[in-house]
Amino acid sequence: MRSQLLLALALSFVVPAFAQSPPTTNPHPVTITVPSAAPKDVESIDAIIAALYDVISGPAGQARDWNRMRSLFIPGARMMPAGVRAGGEVGMRLLEVNDYIAMSGELLVKKGFSEHELARRTEQFGHIAHVFSTYEGRMATEPTVLRGINSIQLLNDGKRWWVVSVFWEAEHGDLKLPQHYLPGKADTAAKASP
Template sequence: MRKFAAAVGMLALAGSAFAQQLVQSSLQSSTQPSLQSSTRASTQPALQPALQARQVNSADVASVDAIVAALYDTISGPAGRARDWSRLRALFRPDGRMIVHGLAKEGGNEGSYQTRVMAVDDYIERVAPLFAREGFFETELARQVEQFGAIAHVFSTYESRHAPGDKPVQRGINSIQLVNDGQRWWIQSLVWQAESAQHPLPQRYLQGR
């Protein structure tokens, strides 16, 4: 999501108490989700009708630039302002996933990395209470794009704030995998990791679009 700062974000996203709460709420789980079970829906024959049923603003999905901009826009806003979750859902394939990878901060696993795999609705459920209490604005600093035919990968550097003009509370990378079905672009998966003392952002990911 910046994101989903993310929010934890988009379902984004670490120096402030808010940023830590955002990442931790996404990571807490008694067991690590199975990637196999999380992606099982991609094999179901009912997927194509589900794709057709999703209502979307055509301008949001007309290009890689447009869908990335829409992703950041949907998760950003002041405290208490309802996000357009229908718009966010429409950016993702029904089997799309939002995945946070970050340092555990409690539970005896401090210092180790954990992965939380979420459907879009899982992300919404987790961040909605945070967004009700705190403003969250995630913006893109830089971008690296690779594209071949109908697939694309965007390495998008983000920073998150409580309000426009505030000092950033977090930076990191959104790794966005995209597919085009001949009609539009879809987000297949979004994986993000926040910057940390162990992993500061390299200069090459702080420049260029």
């Protein structure tokens, strides 16, 4: 069942047309917009990370606010679960937000799922940030606790923070979280401005 859960949580996104467009430097941009974000969700790194965990969490039967989730991600953002396949080789999946919602959304609502941050390491320079966020998650209907690292890239466009990508791997087999990514060791931040 744990492998089914990990597989389900590692699934897909496609951003629909809505209201808010982030900046682009592409000379031939594709116009993709996302729902407007609640200002409190995107005003700081702390706020957007908290919103990211909050939006997928809830008891069994509780609908998730998928437009809120979409509003956190820049158009074209990626969600990339990594792990060991059945044959022993390491791989990853490259998903968009709507892919993840389509593949995991029903399971999260049906079984109930809660995920929260245990510890964090943040690096920031100017308008970009990289957050190594140690997480713990569990299905309401199962005793298994899932822990791992979310590697989150963020952009501040001068108005708000955007999630650019989430790349994660859960503990498995002999791969366990090292002490320096656990509470009391990982809560550090380094910042530099241009």
